[in-house]
Amino acid sequence: MAVEAVAAAATQTTQAKNTLSGNFEMFLRLLTTQLQNQDPLEPLDSSKFTEQLVSYSQVEQQINTNANLESLLALSQSAASANAVSYLGKTALTAGALTGLQDDAATWRYKLPGDAASVRLSIADASGHVVRTLSGETTVGTHEFAWDGKDAAGTEQPEGTYRLSIVAKAADGTDITSTISGVGVVKEIDMSIPSNPILTVSGRTIGLSEILGLKN
DSSP: HHHHHHHHHHHHHHHHHHHHOOOOHHHHHHHHHHTTTTTTBBBOOOOHHHHHHHHHHHHHHHHHHHHHHHHHHHHHHHHHHHHTTTTTSSEEESSEEEEEEBBBBEEEEEEEESOOEEEEEEETTTTTTTEEEOOOSSSSSEEEEEOOOOTTTBBBSSSEEEEEEEEEETTTSSEEEEEEEEEEOOOOOEETTTHHHHHHTTTTEEEEEEEEEEEE
């Protein structure tokens, strides 16, 4: 796809150059005709022709600049697509508190800036309904939390996207702000739009910019 974009940019540049070349040839014919038929007593002002020649040169430079920018953009898109392919099969850390429940498993990662006296983890479905509440790790640092996809009664929940929210309290009762990320395996990549590959992570589709990190 990136190759096609490069080819398209080259085609547009060629067309622009051909148009400019045709116009320039016509300009030279008119100039030659005017010079041949000018009144010797009132010769044509050469400065006007010089200005027009400079204008043609500037247009040509702009076309070349646009061509270079289009090529750089196409190459950048190609690099983004190639980079996205390397994500397949790897476990990705995704931005935000959402993650996908697939094959009876959903995983998040959360980070506490300090030790907490209590940590309550709440899992909500796409409609915002809380399906499970559990206690979490309370020590400072990063923790990975895996949910088996069941509610408090042991009923398996349908696959889909779920949100984790955390209420962490310090020993003095003050709130501790945690950061949450989703965790899942990259199963598929859609590169129909080279500039913005879409990844399927644990059944959830996200943009490449939402990937925070990878691990094997």
